Amino acid sequence: MLPSALTSAREPAIHDLVSRIRRLGPSCGPVRLVGVDGHAGSGKSTFAGLLAGALDGAPVLRLDDIASHEELFGWTARLLSEVIEPLGRGETAHxxxxxxxxxxxxxxxxxxxxPVIVVEGVGAGRRALRPHLALLLWMDLPREESWSRGRERDGEEQREFWDGWVRAESEHFAGDPSRPFADLLVRQRQEGYKLLTGPAGTDDPPPPLTHGDDPSAMW
Known part of the structure; x- marks a missing residue:
């Protein structure tokens, strides 16, 4: 078992989320695409890695690999043609x-x-991708706190990049927000995670409240 899978096995929220994902039907050809969106620095990569490990090593498509300096957010057409469309035909994407x-x-x-591919990155819940997602998760950390964590992580040498990124991300979410369409909100606690019903809600009845510490918690 991978280290991330070992960690996930001890995380009740992720365990229950995996059960939920496995009950979903395919959303892109034979694939269930699960989007993990949120502000830069909100913990998307870590959570996506834990989730993928708990899903028996599901592939993770990191949108940092799709974006570039020239196209921080203008990569939709390339992602659709190189990844989404081939997967929708049941073919290997390149x-x-x-x-x-x-x-x-x-x-x-x-x-x-x-069977499941986790799509992780800022913009994973953009309007052009939502029709292809089986589930959209939003890392529910305020943007200023997320950006502060990201700046601290990347250090002084990335200060100029972060100044430009903050402007670009703010413009992106102003015109194409993801959080209002999230099925679930992911909140990191001192130990582990808590999952809440997102603004988009769900058609499935929620499981019993076995985890979390308030009535709005799903798990």
């Missing part, structure tokens, strides 16, 4: 991950149509 240090795209990477 995309070239971007290297943020060398500022160039690398050799093609294969993404087979697995």
């Amino acid at each position: 995309y070239s991950p971007y290297d943020w240090r060398t500022r160039r795209f690398g050799p093609p990477r294969l993404l087979p149509p697995a």
Whole structure:
């Protein structure tokens, strides 16, 4: 078992989320696409890794590999043509991950149509992708706190990039918000996570409240 899977096995919220995902029907050809969106620095990558580990090593498509310095958010058409459309046909997708240090795209990477693929990154819940998602999760951390964490993580050498990123992210979410369409909100606690019903709600009856500490918690 992978380390992330070991960690996830001890996380009740992720365990129950995995059960929910496995009950969903395919959303993109034979694939269940699960989007993990949120502000930069909100913990998307860590949560997506834990979720993928609990899903028996499901592939994770990181949108940082799709975006670039020139296209921080203008990558929709490329993602659709290189990834979403092939998966929708049940075919292996091919995309070239971007290297943020060398500022160039690398050799093609294969993404087979697995039963579940986790799509992680700012903009994973954008309107062009939502029709292809089986479930949309939003990392529910305020933007200022998220950005502060991200700046601290990346250090002083990335200060100029972060100044530009904050403007670009603010413009993106102003015109194409994701949180109002999230099925579930993910909140990180001191230990583990809590999942809440998102603004988009759900057609499925929620499971019993076995975890969490307030009536709005799903797990």
